[in-house]
Amino acid sequence: MTEAAARRRGRRTRTESASTRDRILAVAREEFSARGYEKTSVRGVAKAAGVDPALVHHYFGTKDQIFEAAVEDAVAPVLHAPDAVADGPLDDVGERLTRFMFGVWENPVTRTPLLAIVRSAVDNEAAASVFRRLVVSQLLGRVAGRLGRPDGELRVELAAAQLVGCAMLRYVIQVEPLASVDVEQIIARVAPVVQGHLTGP
Amino acid sequence: MTEAAARRRGRRTRTESASTRDRILAVAREEFSARGYEKTSVRGVAKAAGVDPALVHHYFGTKDQIFEAAVEDAVAPVLHAPDAVADGPLDDVGERLTRFMFGVWENPVTRTPLLAIVRSAVDNEAAASVFRRLVVSQLLGRVAGRLGRPDGELRVELAAAQLVGCAMLRYVIQVEPLASVDVEQIIARVAPVVQGHLTGP
Structure with missing residues (x-):
């Protein structure tokens, strides 16, 4: 040959x-x-x-590994986009993270697989473990590293809790008025909270 | 007779x-x-x-109505306890709501049915509708009424988003360190955020 x-x-x-x-x-x-x-x-x-x-x-x-590959594929935009999100100046990282998260959820192409992950993670330990490893260790771990504080991980998780809770109530459970209000109104109120968790006293 | x-x-x-x-x-x-x-x-x-x-x-x-009765029964402590939570002075309502929510989740007797509701609500429209009506209209609506502001509902929902997100990451998905850290550490960081959403500028 x-x-x-x-x-x-x-x-x-x-x-x-x-x-x-x-x-x-x-x-x-x-x-x-x-x-x-x-x-x-x-x-x-x-x-x-x-x-x-x-x-x-x-x-x-195994089935767990197929699920993991499918999730990794689905959350690729969440895991790989945020170089600019995590690496920019710390004094507006809250706004960048908040805009990024809502951007992913507002886009129907990325919302559907995210909904599937959230639904699976809430209902199943294997799925929860994939969620923890991919989203938390990879995405949030990078932001926590940038903070350079001993309580960096806890800060990032409480900031993530605000964003995850917004996603749950707006996109999953669809509570009004939160589900219908203009996303800029939410970002304006939530970004300072995320910033406060990350870099506040 | x-x-x-x-x-x-x-x-x-x-x-x-x-x-x-x-x-x-x-x-x-x-x-x-x-x-x-x-x-x-x-x-x-x-x-x-x-x-x-x-x-x-x-x-x-119907099955929906049985589910609703079961949920109502399970969340009775959440729906009926908070007279004192909602009725006390507004300047520390954030701390009262935060302590109340974590109190319910830290207690294994109330945590199990709550987990079941969250899991069902995430996965099913009928369950989500029960969640919206019971938790949101009854519990959050009372707090929103007390605020006496045109954006009261949105404020309460963003505060609830912080608490719901904490519950998701600590009790459902169990992300570390948030899942294991002493609850008082979380309350100290989260109560001011809840207060800010409710009564801030």
């Missing part, structure tokens, strides 16, 4: 694998979103993706 | 009805707590209570 042929073959194999893997992942995201963690099965994901269950296990491992 | 006999019969009938009704309600609470809203059925509640499903319908109506 020539080098070029090997490269072509390698490329094609990688591409085919990637597309099967991606298809399984997309199906898994849909299934977890629609049915929740408990009611989703490896067998069901395999069937919907048109592959053998063994192939799902081959690519992703 | 003498008056005394009628009274006795009336009393006995009322007592028997009350005890059957209470037994069904207690079973329903357990079933909803253990299985969640979706997986609980009127038939299952009736079977566990040792009665005919028709009797469950007779006392409570």
Whole structure:
């Protein structure tokens, strides 16, 4: 086999694998979103993706690991966007975090998988553990590191509690008037609270 | 029939009805707590209570209405205790509400049904509607009324968002260090935020 042929073959194999893997992942995201963690099965994901269950296990491992991959895929914008959010000046980090969080929730494309994660995390220990590891350690841990204070983690979590609670009442439980009021009104009231938790006395 | 006999019969009938009704309600609470809203059925509640499903319908109506009665029963301490919480002086209502909320969550007797409600409300529209009507209209509406401001409801909901988010991260998803830190440390940081939402500029 020539080098070029090997490269072509390698490329094609990688591409085919990637597309099967991606298809399984997309199906898994849909299934977890629609049915929740408990009611989703490896067998069901395999069937919907048109592959053998063994192939799902081959690519992703256990159901917990498939869920984790699906969540990681779904929250990629939350985990990877915030370089600018976490790295900018500390004196308006509260506003950046608040705007970022509401931006993700106001966008229907990112809201749907987030709703699925929140629903699963509330209902299931495996899902809660994925939520803790991905969202808390990765996203919040970076902000806590920047604060450089011994109580940095607790500060970040209380700030996150304000944002998580807003998301619960506005997007999940849909309490009025919070569910319908213009998002800028909420940001104006919440950003100073988030800032206070992070850098206040 | 003498008056005394009628009274006795009336009393006995009322007592028997009350005890059957209470037994069904207690079973329903357990079933909803253990299985969640979706997986609980009127038939299952009736079977566990040792009665005919028709009797469950007779006392409570539809599944939504049974759920509502079970939730109302479970959150009775949350709905009925806060006379003192809502009626005291406005300048420390934030601390009273915060202490009250954490008191209910720190007590295992009230925490279990609350967890069940939160889990159901996140997962199900009927449950979310009960949550909105009971917790939001009754408990938060009373506090909002006391504030006497046009944006009173929004203020109360943003304060509630801080408390709901704390409950989610500490008791439901159990994020560390928030899940293990002494509750007084959280109250000291959260009460001023709740107060600020309610009576701040």
